[in-house]
Amino acid sequence: MNDVLALFAILTGIIIPLGVFTWLYYDAKNKRETLIEISKNLGNSDRVDELMALLDDRPKEPVDYRRGGVIALFVGIGLYLMGTVFLGPMLKGVGLLVAAIGVGTTIAGYMFPNDSVHLSKAVEKFEEG
Numbered sequence: 001m002n003d004v005l006a007l008f009a010i011l012t013g014i015i016i017p018l019g020v021f022t023w024l025y026y027d028a029k030n031k032r033e034t035l036i037e038i039s040k041n042l043g044n045s046d047r048v049d050e051l052m053a054l055l056d057d058r059p060k061e062p063v064d065y066r067r068g069g070v071i072a073l074f075v076g077i078g079l080y081l082m083g084t085v086f087l088g089p090m091l092k093g094v095g096l097l098v099a100a101i102g103v104g105t106t107i108a109g110y111m112f113p114n115d116s117v118h119l120s121k122a123v124e125k126f127e128e129g
Contacts, residue, residue, distance in 0.1 A: 069106030073099050 076099025083091030 065105050065109030065112075067109075069102045069104070069109055071102070072105055073102030076100070076102055 076095045076097070078095070079098055080092050080095030083089065083093075083095055
């Protein structure tokens with residue numbers, strides 16, 4: 001019974017990532033096919049560029065590492081507390097590791113701020129006043 005459980009655990013670790021990659025591939029493929037069909041019916045190339053911008057999933061603003069660092073810090077604290085109350089020293093160690101990563105990410109966010117965000121806010125204030 002233990003061998004079957006171990007084999008199932010190993011296969012799950014392989015099947016889940018392959019399933020996610022396949023799902024993401026077909027999702028992107030459908031978007032590309034839709035864009036090709038729409039571009040065949042449009043004569044204006046500027047409209048095609050606008051449609052491509054609408055289908056783009058990438059974030060428009062830079063990542064704020066300070067926010068992510070604070071979130072990781074508190075997740076680490078939560079894991080540490082869960083290890084203290086329920087699951088023991090292994091989870092306490094994992095919690096401390098995640099908290100340390102959160103502190104490091106927060107510090108990196110303050111050391112290397114997103115200049116484009118600060119510049120755009122300064123430009124907006126200048127245009128208002």
